[in-house]
Amino acid sequence: TAGITQAPTSQILAAGRSMTLRCTQDMRHNAMYWYRQDLGLGLRLIHYSNTAGTTGKGEVPDGYSVSRANTDDFPLTLASAVPSQTSVYFCASSDSAGVNTDTQYFGPGTRLTVL
Amino acid sequence: GQNIDQPTEMTATEGAIVQINCTYQTSGFNGLFWYQQHAGEAPTFLSYNVLDGLEEKGRFSSFLSRSKGYSYLLLKELQMKDSASYLCAVRDGDYKLSFGAGTTVTVRA
Numbered sequence: 001t002a003g004i005t006q007a008p009t010s011q012i013l014a015a016g017r018s019m020t021l022r023c024t025q026d027m028r029h030n031a032m033y034w035y036r037q038d039l040g041l042g043l044r045l046i047h048y049s050n051t052a053g054t055t056g057k058g059e060v061p062d063g064y065s066v067s068r069a070n071t072d073d074f075p076l077t078l079a080s081a082v083p084s085q086t087s088v089y090f091c092a093s094s095d096s097a098g099v100n101t102d103t104q105y106f107g108p109g110t111r112l113t114v115l
Numbered sequence: 116g117q118n119i120d121q122p123t124e125m126t127a128t129e130g131a132i133v134q135i136n137c138t139y140q141t142s143g144f145n146g147l148f149w150y151q152q153h154a155g156e157a158p159t160f161l162s163y164n165v166l167d168g169l170e171e172k173g174r175f176s177s178f179l180s181r182s183k184g185y186s187y188l189l190l191k192e193l194q195m196k197d198s199a200s201y202l203c204a205v206r207d208g209d210y211k212l213s214f215g216a217g218t219t220v221t222v223r224a
Contacts, residue, residue, distance in 0.1 A: 035214075042119075042202065042216040043158070058211070090157060098210050101165075103148070106157040 003027065004107035006091050012113045013081050021076040021110050023091030031097035032074035033104065034058075034066060036087040043090065049074055050097040081114045088112075117141045117213035121203050126221045127193055135188045135201050135218045143208020149177050149188045150202040152217065158202055162188070190220070198222045 007022045025032065030051045035043040035058075045058030049068040063085060065077045074093075078085055091107040118140040127133040139147070146165040150158035164170055164179035164186060176189040190197055200217040207213060 040216055043204075043212075043214040045211060045213075048211070059213075101146070101163065102210075103160050103163065104212060105160065108157050 004091055004093055004105060006089075006107040006110050008110060009108070010111040010113075012115060013078075015082055015114055016080055019078045019081055019112070021078075021089055021091075021112070023074045023076070023107060024072050025074075025091075025093040025107075026072065027093060027095075027105070028071060029093035029095050029105075030071070031094045031102070032068065033092040033094075034064070034074070034076045035090045035092065036060065036085075037090060037109075038087050046076065046089075048097075081112075083114045086112060086114045117205065117207060119203055119205055119213055119215035121201075121215040121218045123216070124219045124221070126223060129193055129195060129222055129224050131193050133190045133193060133220060135190070135203075135220070137186045137188070137203035137215060139184050139186070139203070139205045139215075141205045141207045141213060144181060145206040145208065145210055147177075147179055147186050148204040148206070148212065149175075149186075150204060152200045152202060154199070161201075193222045195222050195224070 004025045033048045034046040047066040049055045052071045089110045092104040094102045094104045121137045149161040152158040162177040169178045174191045179186045202217045203215040204212045
């Protein structure tokens with residue numbers, strides 16, 4: 001199985017433009033997450049979804065929006081990109097968000113540069 | 116907010132042992148995870164601890180002391196392929212993962 005796929009692999013975007021990062025999982029996991037990873041800061045949670053049809057805000061949600069129309073897909077949208085959103089974005093999924101043993105599995109990441 | 120600390124860098128020789136420490140202060144605790152991340156790749160799951168003590172998995176072991184807010188990841192018989200960043204992550208009371216900044220381990224021949 002593919003696990004988690006993300007698209008695009010990398011992107012250069014002009015400031016002020018909008019962009020949607022795509023994430024798809026084929027493991028039928030209930031929960032999905034978006035993180036950004038910046039040097040020296042580690043992974044920070046942007047938005048999450050515990051189950052299809054629900055979403056929640058993470059640690060750094062401003063400037064980002066998500067939707068969860070079905071189990072497999074969890075797109076992340078930047079409505080008007082700014083240079084501080086330059087980062088590597090990782091999508092992750094897990095089976096059951098409220099269980100202690102629940103483990104998150106990560107996609108390959110999208111490297112986004114906003115100029 | 117959550118506070119998770121781990122050393123920035125460590126260097127060790129092939130065949131040696133390295134111990135990566137992680138201390139944490141979080142709002143609630145529902146388990147501690149270690150992930151490995153090679154440069155330019157996704158984090159991959161290594162280990163999970165929720166009870167105090169040592170969990171061994173081949174060359175890798177992870178220890179947890181909840182009362183001290185402390186964990187370590189022990190890498191034995193180091194190989195060149197173990198050169199990577201190691202991420203400590205704590206699941207808080209809301210079941211969200213908070214990550215440390217990662218420890219970059221360099222294995223030298």
